[in-house]
Structures are given as C-alpha cells and as structure tokens.
Amino acid sequence: MDSVFKALADPSRRDLLDALRREDGQTLSQLEAALPMSRFGTAKHLKVLEEAGLVTRVKRGRFTHHYLNAVPLAEALGRWIEPYKMAPAVRGVLDLKARLEGTMEPKPDYVMSTFIRCTQDALWDALTQAEAARHYHPFTPEAVRDGDALVYKLPDGSDMLVCRERSLTPKTRIEATFEPKWAPDIPASRFVWLIDPQGEFCRLTIEHYDIPPGGEGYVEGWERLVAGLKTWLETGESVRFSEGAA
CATH class of the missing domain: 3.30.530.20 (START domain)
Structure with missing residues (x-):
C-alpha cells in the first residue's frame, strides 16, 4: 500500500497514469512524445509505477505496451471504502508474456x-x-x-x-x-x-x-x-x- 501512495505522490507519474487512462497500451515512445519528459525520465517514472503495480507491460514483438492497472489503488482505498465491492470491479491490466512460442500475437484492446x-x-x-x-x-x-x-x-x-x-x-x-x-x-x-x-x-x-x-x-x-x-x-x-x- 505504501508503494502505491508513494508512486502517486509525484505529479509526473500522475500525468503518466492520466495518459494511459486516455489511451491504454501506449509504448514508451508514445508516452514520451505526449508528455514534457525525457525518455529517461519517462522510463524511470514508469518503473516506479510498475513496481507499485499501477502499470503493467505487455511485450508484442519489438514493442512494449503499457497498461493502467487500477486494482492496487482500489485495494488500498478499499480499506476504507466499500471493501467488498470496489476492489474487484476496477479496470486494470496485467503483466503477461507471449504464450505461443514463435508466434507474435497482436496486443489486446x-x-x-x-x-x-x-x-x-x-x-x-x-x-x-x-x-x-x-x-x-x-x-x-x-x-x-x-x-x-x-x-x-x-x-x-x-x-x-x-x-x-x-x-x-x-x-x-x-x-x-x-x-x-x-x-x-x-x-x-x-x-x-x-x-x-x-x-x-x-x-x-x-x-x-x-x-x-x-x-x-x-x-x-x-x-x-x-x-x-x-x-x-x-x-x-x-x-x-x-x-x-x-
């Protein structure tokens, strides 16, 4: 829970989450182009968000797509707000690997x-x-x-x-x-x-x-x-x- 609130404390990381809320599945290059951050800064902030479970990466071929995962935030808030209804219903994403060896699947919508x-x-x-x-x-x-x-x-x-x-x-x-x-x-x-x-x-x-x-x-x-x-x-x-x- 501490890592979630720590990740959200930085406005640049909140901007990244807002960008993914508007368009899920963006690559590092897309996020860098959309926000006033360097590539290094964008990658650094994404790593913090990923470690907190708020962002998950899906690799497809040469590209890595980033998805917003609100589940950890909902679970943290669920300590005080509707703990049995809120957390399981939020939208999120997962960290997954290609399941079919040698086959490139398109990214999920x-x-x-x-x-x-x-x-x-x-x-x-x-x-x-x-x-x-x-x-x-x-x-x-x-x-x-x-x-x-x-x-x-x-x-x-x-x-x-x-x-x-x-x-x-x-x-x-x-x-x-x-x-x-x-x-x-x-x-x-x-x-x-x-x-x-x-x-x-x-x-x-x-x-x-x-x-x-x-x-x-x-x-x-x-x-x-x-x-x-x-x-x-x-x-x-x-x-x-x-x-x-x-």
Missing part, C-alpha cells in the same frame, strides 16, 4: 487482472461449467453448454451471448470467441482467460482482442462479471453485479 483467493480447480470450473454462471454472471442467470460453446440465455430463452472455445490449456488458459447475439450487427471478437496459481490465490486475467465498433460496453461488462466471480469464489455468496443493482 482490453486487459484486466485481479487476484482471487481460491483453488485453481475452483476457478477453472467456474469459467467452464455452465451451471456456475448463475452465481456471478451480471446479465443472465442461465447458461447451457453446447459442445465447445457456452451459450448464455435471455429470460425468454433466446441466446444472449455465445462463447465458443477455440483453444484450451487445462486449468491455465481458455481462448474463445465472443459472439453478441443481443446485437447481431456487431461482429464476433476474441477473448482469453489466463489463470496463474500463486499459493492460496489465483491471478485471473482477461484479454479481449479485436473489440469492434459497438462493443464499447464490453469493458464494464467484464468488470461486473469478474466482481461477481471473485465475490462468489471467495465468500460462497452468489452475487450478480447487474446494472441498477443495489
């Missing part, structure tokens, strides 16, 4: 990372078993499995969202399509779940790629979903952080 106190098995089951959705999914209490797809249903029984699994690394990685049936004019995109067990916690990361026009609300949807998932796995309480919920 959205990244969020949080820690959940649970077993790796419990987290994997929550993300892959259809019946688990009713405990945490913000927009629907019902999901069914159809082969390699999880199909989320609207109250009238029609399909709301189809997530078709493209690649599975058991208990570690899920890559799936994101097909918004509630808005058939919006094309499908792709997302990845990453599970990294760390003692009694698991680090859960969501990466969303190729978010199309019309998908601006996906970010808030992921935040609500992860908040409910974290609450359910840690407390056993089924919570759906739907819009308008108290």
Whole structure:
C-alpha cells in the first residue's frame, strides 16, 4: 500500500497514469512524445509505477505496451471504502508474456487482472461449467453448454451471448470467441482467460482482442462479471453485479 501512495505522490507519474487512462497500451515512445519528459525520465517514472503495480507491460514483438492497472489503488482505498465491492470491479491490466512460442500475437484492446483467493480447480470450473454462471454472471442467470460453446440465455430463452472455445490449456488458459447475439450487427471478437496459481490465490486475467465498433460496453461488462466471480469464489455468496443493482 505504501508503494502505491508513494508512486502517486509525484505529479509526473500522475500525468503518466492520466495518459494511459486516455489511451491504454501506449509504448514508451508514445508516452514520451505526449508528455514534457525525457525518455529517461519517462522510463524511470514508469518503473516506479510498475513496481507499485499501477502499470503493467505487455511485450508484442519489438514493442512494449503499457497498461493502467487500477486494482492496487482500489485495494488500498478499499480499506476504507466499500471493501467488498470496489476492489474487484476496477479496470486494470496485467503483466503477461507471449504464450505461443514463435508466434507474435497482436496486443489486446482490453486487459484486466485481479487476484482471487481460491483453488485453481475452483476457478477453472467456474469459467467452464455452465451451471456456475448463475452465481456471478451480471446479465443472465442461465447458461447451457453446447459442445465447445457456452451459450448464455435471455429470460425468454433466446441466446444472449455465445462463447465458443477455440483453444484450451487445462486449468491455465481458455481462448474463445465472443459472439453478441443481443446485437447481431456487431461482429464476433476474441477473448482469453489466463489463470496463474500463486499459493492460496489465483491471478485471473482477461484479454479481449479485436473489440469492434459497438462493443464499447464490453469493458464494464467484464468488470461486473469478474466482481461477481471473485465475490462468489471467495465468500460462497452468489452475487450478480447487474446494472441498477443495489
């Protein structure tokens, strides 16, 4: 917690966070050009922010992209403000490495990372078993499995969202399509779940790629979903952080 507040004490570092809030995923050169700092000063301040967990780097080929991670700040503030609701719902990013050796993946449009106190098995089951959705999914209490797809249903029984699994690394990685049936004019995109067990916690990361026009609300949807998932796995309480919920 001390490192978070120390990092925020410097106005230049706050300027860097503001720049990433406006446009996530910037490189060092982009940040240097946008702010009145030298390349050395920008790199130095980014290192402090990274050590505090407020910035995470994602390397893609020759370029390193920087993402704002508000989770540590929310967890610090959560000591006094809504400790069970605020921290798990904030937007952030993660520090990750290329997962496919020899293959360069594009940078994700959205990244969020949080820690959940649970077993790796419990987290994997929550993300892959259809019946688990009713405990945490913000927009629907019902999901069914159809082969390699999880199909989320609207109250009238029609399909709301189809997530078709493209690649599975058991208990570690899920890559799936994101097909918004509630808005058939919006094309499908792709997302990845990453599970990294760390003692009694698991680090859960969501990466969303190729978010199309019309998908601006996906970010808030992921935040609500992860908040409910974290609450359910840690407390056993089924919570759906739907819009308008108290």
